[in-house]
Amino acid sequence: MSAENSISLIGRVGREPELSYTSSGTAVTKFSLAVDRGSGEDKKTDWFFINSYGKQAELLSERLTKGSLVAVLGRMESWRKGEDGPTMWTVVLDPFGLKFLEKRRDGNEEK
Numbered sequence: 001m002s003a004e005n006s007i008s009l010i011g012r013v014g015r016e017p018e019l020s021y022t023s024s025g026t027a028v029t030k031f032s033l034a035v036d037r038g039s040g041e042d043k044k045t046d047w048f049f050i051n052s053y054g055k056q057a058e059l060l061s062e063r064l065t066k067g068s069l070v071a072v073l074g075r076m077e078s079w080r081k082g083e084d085g086p087t088m089w090t091v092v093l094d095p096f097g098l099k100f101l102e103k104r105r106d107g108n109e110e111k
């Protein structure tokens with residue numbers, strides 16, 4: 001049996017996605033994801049940085065907005081600890097690794 005590096009998260013997009021292109025022309029979309037854990041006074045929020053590549057990156061840059069509730073399936077790429085803040089994680093999405101969990105604000109359902 002081989003080990004697999006995978007992570008699943010449900011949270012809200014914390015900032016508007018940023019689309020850019022590598023020098024070779026590959027699309028890259030980056031955004032943050034806020035994932036709550038606990039409840040009441042024990043509630044804490046973990047922040048993850050999400051990187052998506054290629055066609056998926058272009059589609060996400062068009063459809064994701066700050067506050068969107070999404071489920072993400074990906075693999076952990078690396079981690080780093082903020083000097084003045086919480087531990088921040090970087091997650092690389094799998095090709096079919098994101099699902100919208102609510103309707104868009106314009107009333108059309110996300111797919």
